[in-house]
Amino acid sequence: MTALLSTEELCMYFGGVRAVDRVNLAVAEGELRCLIGPNGAGKSTFFRCLTGQYRPTAGRIRWRGRDITGADSFAIARLGIGIKTQVPSLFEGLTVVESVILAQRRRHGEADARRRAMAVLERLGIAGLAARVVAQLAHGQRQLVELAMVVAPAPDLILLDEPTAGMSVEETGRAATLIRELNRAHALVVVEHDMQFIKAIASTVTVFHQGRVLVEDSVARVLADPRVHDVYLGRSIAMPGTEGG
């Protein structure tokens, strides 16, 4: 079966730095995939290649088998890929409901868009914020507003870059529940480095290290893997396909 999103030998180099190095990844329909790794592992650069922010140096990105390498962000979004950035990227001067309407109105008329926007806000538990101006919101609320904007057009796949960044323990717990719920309707790729959060959403995990995929397995096996412990502790390890550590 064709993967929803896949990469083939994807590379992103900055001069001599190989931020992403020959990464092969396939995300199936309805899957919840976590990309983890210590700081500098290349997961955020890989994410930016997927979202069109960076044009890969080499390799291919495919959406349902179609080559989308180097496509612009807006074209990638139009395919049915929702993108949530690490630092909430919002329309500061607009109200919450206006933002969500804008997020989905490519497909719906005004009245329908407003009704759908309110339904999305209710689903995320922030309907009470609908009339508030985005700039006035607290960080946790801003994260949820951005998520509402991402979910609003009903994308097939949602890419989340560190969705719990800056959240309290309680908010992180709620986010995990929310992500599991979102996974009932959308495939998700979550870039994260909070292991507790990864455990809470329990999925297939791809571990990045030095721009490459170190291991890809279930969360339980990944967490039991001594190599993963080593890279998180900053120990040098031998990468597959390379000589020495």
Place this chain on the structure above:
Amino acid sequence: MTGRRPTAEIAAAVVLAAAAIAVLPRVLELFALINATVYASMAVLALSLGLVWGFGGILCFGQAAFFGLGGYGYAVAALNVADTTWAVPIALAVPAAAAALLGYVMFYGRISDVYMGVITLTVTLILFNFTNSTAGDQWRIGAAPLGGFNGIPSTPPLNLPGDPGNPLPPERIFAVAVVCLAACYILGKLVLRSRFGRVVVAIRENERRAELLGYDVRRYKLGIFTLGGFMGGLAGLLFANCVFVSPTMFSLFYSGQIIIWVMVGGLGTLAGPIIGAVLLQALTTWAGTLPAVNPSLILGAVLVAAVLALPKGLLPTAAAALRRLRRRDAAP
């Protein structure tokens, strides 16, 4: 962006325009009426930048380029086709096409905001230098001599559509200018109310997020920039009908002045730039009559004072004060 319907503002614009057309030609002397026509053309010019900068988030230092192209386009076309009915669409198409071309290069070339300011200003100054150097009989387009520093003083005024033998008197030219101003204001309101306008405002708020939602921001920026060019050209056409076209229309003075009108009137509003243009133009005209006073100096002082005392501009500050008063009156 608000959920409020713009009907009240549109109705107010229509009423004000009708009142101005009915009253001012009766009470103003000819010179004052011509001055009022100049103010109306300046207001259209300010409105054009107010739309591009205040709502599109594009700081265009070269709105004067479209103003000048509209003026020159009209003058050249009117001198070549005796009937100004055909000169008008030409005069509007030239600046709109120039804005579309310039915008395409800037937005599709992913030029950053700072360079956009530099490029728009440079283009304007190139046009200023070029038109300044067109003295001599060899510089003519058909029957229209470009006239170098002196410009084209013999620009024919608008005539009744299809009736070249019937040029409009200054009272009618004033009415046309006021109708154009009201029409531009209403058009701006409707555009901002439309889906296109909402996306433009969203792009001003966060270009990256708009892209991530699937909007091709280049297309929207190009659209609002071209509309601004069109309106700037219309202002030039009106100006050509009450003064005359000359390289000054492309000058740094005009380029800077438009920005000051918008800032003083209120960025992010449509009525603010109109108010700013009329008030400051009146102030400049008055200052020009004073002995030993440079109007530019006064304009600069007003800008500094406005930035310090009213950073949001006249209209937003007045609206906020009115809201505070209403709240105080409503409080028990």
